[in-house]
Amino acid sequence: ETGVTQTPRHLVMGMTNKKSLKCEQHLGHNAMYWYKQSAKKPLELMFVYNFKEQTENNSVPSRFSPECPNSSHLFLHLHTLQPEDSALYLCASSQDSGTPFPQYFGPGTRLLVL
Amino acid sequence: GQNIDQPTEMTATEGAIVQINCTYQTSGFNGLFWYQQHAGEAPTFLSYNVLDGLEEKGRFSSFLSRSKGYSYLLLKELQMKDSASYLCAVLDSNYQLIWGAGTKLIIKP
Numbered sequence: 001e002t003g004v005t006q007t008p009r010h011l012v013m014g015m016t017n018k019k020s021l022k023c024e025q026h027l028g029h030n031a032m033y034w035y036k037q038s039a040k041k042p043l044e045l046m047f048v049y050n051f052k053e054q055t056e057n058n059s060v061p062s063r064f065s066p067e068c069p070n071s072s073h074l075f076l077h078l079h080t081l082q083p084e085d086s087a088l089y090l091c092a093s094s095q096d097s098g099t100p101f102p103q104y105f106g107p108g109t110r111l112l113v114l
Numbered sequence: 115g116q117n118i119d120q121p122t123e124m125t126a127t128e129g130a131i132v133q134i135n136c137t138y139q140t141s142g143f144n145g146l147f148w149y150q151q152h153a154g155e156a157p158t159f160l161s162y163n164v165l166d167g168l169e170e171k172g173r174f175s176s177f178l179s180r181s182k183g184y185s186y187l188l189l190k191e192l193q194m195k196d197s198a199s200y201l202c203a204v205l206d207s208n209y210q211l212i213w214g215a216g217t218k219l220i221i222k223p
Contacts, residue, residue: 004156042118042213043157043201056210090156098209100145100164105156 003027004106006091012112013081021076021109023091029104031097032074034066037088037108049074050097081113116140118214120202125220126192134187134200134217142207148176148187149201151216157201160187189219197221 004025013019025032034046048056049068063085065077074091088108095101117139126132138146145164149157163169163178163185175188189196202214 040122040215042215043203043211045211100162100205100209102147102159102162103211104159107154107156110154 004091004093004104006089006106006109008109009107010110010112012114013078014114015081015083017081018077018079020078021089021091021111023074023076023106025072025074025091025093025104025106027093027104029093029095030071031094032068032071033092033094033097033103034074034076035090035092037090043090047076048097055097078111081111083113086111086113116204116206116212118202118204118212120200120214120217122215123218123220125222126189128192128194128221128223130192131188131190132192132219134189134202134219136185136187136202136214138183138185138202138204138212138214140204140206140212143180144205144207144209146176146178146185147203147205147211148185149203150198151201152198160200192221194221194223 007022031050036044045058046060047066052068063080067075090108091106092103094103120136148160151157161176168177173190178185199216199218201216203211
């Protein structure tokens with residue numbers, strides 16, 4: 001398998017549920033990112049990990065909890081979400097954060113919160 | 115504040131040429147990226163410009179003018195498969211990517 005993969009591709013959850021999104025990259029990169037993409041809005045950076053260390057948390061609510069066990073895997077744990085959290089969640093990786101290397105994206109998880 | 119502006123939507127004809135503009139105001143500049151995103155799919159990297167001028171890559175070219183805070187993506191010999199959103203993003207002085215909202219390009223036969 002190549003590139004960046006994400007599971008699940010689609011997720012419907014209630015506001016009291018707990019779920020996790022998974023991302024895996026097979027590119028040998030050291031940096032991984034979580035983005036939120038809402039219709040007609042710019043990509044919103046949520047979290048950045050570089051060499052497994054979190055380097056960025058863009059004022060994301062605590063109902064979103066990231067985990068990066070190694071440079072190839074990234075998780076986003078979700079609990080007590082709100083309907084406005086419904087969006088496409090994209091994972092990306094790059095050679096290193098803080099450098100001009102391009103980011104490579106996974107296909108995203110389409111999340112609907114009821 | 116930091117800002118990236120690009121048109122919301124453009125329409126062009128198969129076989130024609132289209133230019134998608136992007137203007138930016140950011141804290142510092144370490145390069146500008148263009149990405150293509152088909153509906154329901156991942157954004158894919160198209161180009162990176164850090165110096166002024168035109169970079170050509172097959173049917174796609176990207177231009178940068180740092181003094182004007184301006185870039186464009188030029189698509190030639192348009193094909194139906196080029197229907198997608200095109201995202202402009204600038205790497206600021208902290209090497210953080212600032213994204214535009216994207217331009218949806220519709221290609222008509």
